[in-house]
Amino acid sequence: MKASDWSQSCGSLIEGVQLANASDSEIDQMRQLLAQRGVLFFRDQDFAPAAHLAFAKSFGDLVLNKFFMPVEGFPEIAEVRKEADQTTNIGGGWHTDHSYDVAPALGSILVARELPTKGGDTLFANMHAAWSALPDPLKQRAKQLRAVHSNAHIYGRDGYYSRTDLASSLKGSDDVGSATHPVMVRHPQTGAEILYVNPAHTIALEGLAREESEEFLRVLFHHAQQPQFQCRFNWQPGSVAIWDNRLTWHLAENDYDGERRLMHRITLAGEPFPLPT
Numbered sequence: 285m286k287a288s289d290w291s292q293s294c295g296s297l298i299e300g301v302q303l304a305n306a307s308d309s310e311i312d313q314m315r316q317l318l319a320q321r322g323v324l325f326f327r328d329q330d331f332a333p334a335a336h337l338a339f340a341k342s343f344g345d346l347v348l349n350k351f352f353m354p355v356e357g358f359p360e361i362a363e364v365r366k367e368a369d370q371t372t373n374i375g376g377g378w379h380t381d382h383s384y385d386v387a388p389a390l391g392s393i394l395v396a397r398e399l400p401t402k403g404g405d406t407l408f409a410n411m412h413a414a415w416s417a418l419p420d421p422l423k424q425r426a427k428q429l430r431a432v433h434s435n436a437h438i439y440g441r442d443g444y445y446s447r448t449d450l451a452s453s454l455k456g457s458d459d460v461g462s463a464t465h466p467v468m469v470r471h472p473q474t475g476a477e478i479l480y481v482n483p484a485h486t487i488a489l490e491g492l493a494r495e496e497s498e499e500f501l502r503v504l505f506h507h508a509q510q511p512q513f514q515c516r517f518n519w520q521p522g523s524v525a526i527w528d529n530r531l532t533w534h535l536a537e538n539d540y541d542g543e544r545r546l547m548h549r550i551t552l553a554g555e556p557f558p559l560p561t
């Protein structure tokens with residue numbers, strides 16, 4: 285197995301391994317690299333749904349997504365689907381998966397199943413790099429704060445998707461909820477400091493007046509969206525990406541109207557972050 289940096293800011297390209305028969309020691313190396321680089325990219329994988337599921341179970345515990353439709357016969361695999369006649373996509377804004385859960389997901393394993401002829405890239409952003417580059421006074425302030433993360437305004441009955449042409453392709457609109465996490469968290473494996481707020485799911489900073497909370501979140505989001513923290517993955521048939529949801533944000537480009545894009549995602553379970561006292 286050979287790993288090389290995908291870009292300076294994040295990601296590793298892993299070559300010389302088929303995920304469908306990766307050994308325990310290769311999976312262990314992948315876990316270490318993931319915690320360092322935030323996202324792992326693989327090409328030319330022969331990775332049917334049963335192999336995807338078996339690999340994910342070897343990598344860690346799984347968590348089911350409540351809002352995406354499952355793949356037939358595989359309730360653990362969620363479809364990330366945009367049809368040719370739909371204009372809205374899933375994950376089209378910067379986010380981390382499941383930050384609205386009390387135990388936010390460790391990561392996700394995404395497999396390309398049907399791709400548009402062009403476009404449909406996924407962008408990632410390194411939130412350890414974003415935190416490290418934050419000016420000290422902002423770090424000091426952010427370190428004292430907890431943020432509220434929710435999915436109601438996105439997947440709920442009157443949420444964003446209910447007003448789009450994806451409404452009937454999603455489920456669980458009554459199964460929404462929220463959770464509170466520190467604004468700065470430490471990576472459970474490496475101890476690295478991470479900016480843990482994201483534009484899609486973070487709705488407020490606890491204890492601040494609404495305007496103050498919105499203003500500080502705006503500053504943090506603006507800072508974290510700078511191109512120097514980002515990398516871009518261009519999907520090909522057989523491509524797979526595994527990302528760490530604590531360390532990275534991601535965004536699925538929606539630039540392929542008129543074509544279908546279908547991905548299969550398995551979400552890996554994580555653990556709650558200790559709250560600052």
Ligand code: SIN
Nearest residue numbers: 364374375406536547
């Ligand atoms: C997601 O946000 O989990 C999906 C990303 C993608 O479809 O590229």
